Amino acid sequence: MQQKGPSGPQGFVVQPRRLPKAEASVRVQDFGEIIVKPTTENVEVQAGRCTDCGVPFCQNACPLQNNIPDWLGLSAEDEMREAWRIASATSTMPEICGRICPQDRLCEGSCTLNQSGWEAVTIGSVEAFIGDTAFDNGWVEPIRPLHERAQSVGIVGAGPAGMAAADRLREQGYQVTIYDRHDRPGGLLIYGIPGFKLEKRVVQRRTDRLAEGGVEFVLNCEVGKDVTLDQLRDKHDAVLLAMGVYQARALQAPGAGPGSTVAALDYLIHQNRRDLGEQDGGWHHAEGRDVVVIGGGDTAMDCVRTAVRQGAKSVTCLYRRDRDNMPGSAREVANAEEEGVVFEWLGAPKALMSKGGSTSAVRAARMALSEPEFGKRRDIVPVPDGDFDLPADMVIEALGFEPEAFAAHSPELSLSQWNTVAVARGGFATSLPGVYAAGDAVRGASLVVWAVRDGQDAAAEIDRYLKAQAEGVAA
Ligand SMILES: Cc1cc2nc3c(=O)[nH]c(=O)nc-3n(C[C@H](O)[C@H](O)[C@H](O)COP(=O)(O)OP(=O)(O)OC[C@H]3O[C@@H](n4cnc5c(N)ncnc54)[C@H](O)[C@@H]3O)c2cc1C
Ligand code: SF4
Incomplete structure (x- = not known):
């Protein structure tokens, strides 16, 4: 054009x-x-x-x-x-x-x-x-299927992968139910990603549209605890697993553990609940505190910028590699720097120090990058006598996420070597007939846009499967 x-x-x-x-x-x-x-x-x-x-x-x-x-x-x-x-x-x-x-x-x-x-x-x-x-302008059409189908799909997880699949499947006239253990739909869009990147109203108008279009949300329902995967398979003609990855990697250092650190997602959820107008339930708050966030991904960036907005005395991001080798987006680092965050590159946490029973500092080792080798990510090695202390009365762990032990409830569900749900090459079918998987649950921690893509494509594959079932043909 x-x-x-x-x-x-x-x-x-x-x-x-x-x-x-x-x-x-x-x-x-x-x-x-x-x-x-x-x-x-x-x-x-x-x-x-x-x-x-x-x-x-x-x-x-x-x-x-x-x-x-x-x-x-x-x-x-x-x-x-x-x-x-x-x-x-x-x-x-x-x-x-x-x-x-x-x-x-x-x-x-x-x-x-x-x-x-x-x-x-x-x-x-x-x-x-x-x-x-x-x-x-009212151009976003409500979901109005041309004709209703009797077949139903159960979706585990109301994040972007589950939402995208629900949108496409409901358009096709399937009866769609989304199960989520949270009290609100949206997944990380509502409870992970802070409002300064994505305001809650933007997510809610999408989830409202799904509900108005006939998608049923069953909230506060944890699959594997409140209902089993087998029960969902009995109830629905197909099931989509889109439950993300939520097992936070823990800091392995003397002094670390519950009480001395805050998990990144807990911290972000608390602030997101405040943004949604909920009363403060004794939630983590950085006001007046020296905050150190450990990690270099986008979750760490969201935590440092949340701490700035809560009125922290100082906010430092401690990351063991350098700026060029961090996993987070360069754009988010620039935003954080503009907002006053200090980056302590090439610093690896060694121990949490405490005074009077409370965390007072993070002891870190100064690191250096090893010589570059073709085809290999550069290693990090400690610099001799390079230890230093960062004052901290609030330490947030943002070291990434792994899949939870979901499969413990469904032993026949095949997993990958990374414990994500294994799917057929080039598609979304799992080892269980009629069960599909999409988004972070398959890819590991990734991006919203990939979750949307997977959700849409998985919906197309489920549609083909259900149509074949309806015609009595094996898909
Ligand atoms: C703090 C943070 C910031 C991020 N920022 C960005 C960003 O700026 N841009 C970007 O593209 N990506 C970002 N990401 C990544 C992005 O959010 C994810 O890749 C995306 O949300 C994955 O979508 P999903 O639908 O697969 O899973 P999720 O969004 O994780 O949704 C999964 C849903 O499943 C539910 N669930 C889990 N287990 C069960 C169960 N057993 N029973 C019932 N329900 C269950 C969860 O409650 C959740 O609602 C960020 C991630 C985090 C953690
Ligand atoms: S990558 Fe695609 S979905 Fe993401 S902002 Fe660009 S055009 Fe939009």
Whole structure:
């Protein structure tokens, strides 16, 4: 599609990249999203920077294969409704992915402008704007299946994988029930990811749409405890396992353990509950404290930035590798630095020190990276006599997540060597007939956009299976 837009065919030269972001000193005052909703003019100008380069590297780098050049072109022309039609054809939650995808590693990282020294088009921001505009204008259609089917699907987990699958299956007329052990649907979108990246109302309008479209939510129901997988298999014609990964890796160091540290997800859930208007139930709070967060992934970034907003005295992120070798998004590190977080790179926790029975410091070893070797991640080695102490009266462990022992309740369910649910190559079928799995439960800790992709694709595979069952043909 030929780009015209207000900035003309060479818009990327005339118009620099502009992502409307709240000033750090302002945004740390609350938990609202830091990316400010752009004006229509800003969206038109930014979308008009797309050069329509002919080889859509951005689209190839998007796990959903979103038709980015087309909806950018339409946005530049203020054809928002058509842009929405195209954006929603490949994604069940464009306004959510547009907010929280690590675009620097996905679509925007591959944008031709980025590759050729100009700054990338603000693809994520435009996508979020298209989705928000669609909700504001009532263009987001309710789920109204053309005809109802008697077959039912039970989904374990109301996170993005389960939600995406429910959306597509309900559209096809299946009776869909989602079971979740939490009291609200949304998975990590509602209780993990903080409001400054994704406001709760954005998630809730999606879960509301599913409920209004006939998806049944059974909350406060833990599969494996309150109901067994076998019971779900008896009740439903197919089951999708989309229960994520929640076993937090624990810090192995003298002095560490319950009481001396806070688990990252507990900490984030407490703040998310506050954002949702719940009364404070004696939850962890960083106000006035010296906080050290151990870890270098996106969960660690969310914790340090939450602590800043809670009014911590100091916030330090301790990570054993350097900036270039951390798993978290460079964009989130930059946001955290702007908000006053100190990064202690190449520091590995050695022990938690205490005074009067309370944690007072983290003792850390200074590390160095080993010499680079072809095809190998560089190792870290301690620097002799490099120990140092970081004052800390609140230590948050953000060392990543592994699958829980879900399979203990279903011994015939095959697992991978990483304890994730094993699925057939190139698909979503598990070792149990009629049982499928998707999202983090299969991939291990990953991204929302991959969970959405898996949920949508798993729904298509379940649809084929159920249709074959209905016709009496083995799928
Ligand atoms: C703090 C944090 C920040 C993140 N930030 C980002 C980000 O900015 N961008 C990004 O793309 N990704 C981010 N991620 C990763 C992303 O959230 C996940 O990859 C994604 O949510 C996985 O989706 P899912 O549906 O597979 O699982 P989840 O979102 O984990 O949902 C699983 C659901 O299953 C439920 N459940 C689990 N076990 C059971 C059971 N036995 N019975 C019933 N219900 C059960 C859980 O309560 C949960 O609601 C972040 C992750 C964390 C932890
Ligand atoms: S889903 Fe994510 S990767 Fe794909 S276009 Fe949107 S922001 Fe980019």
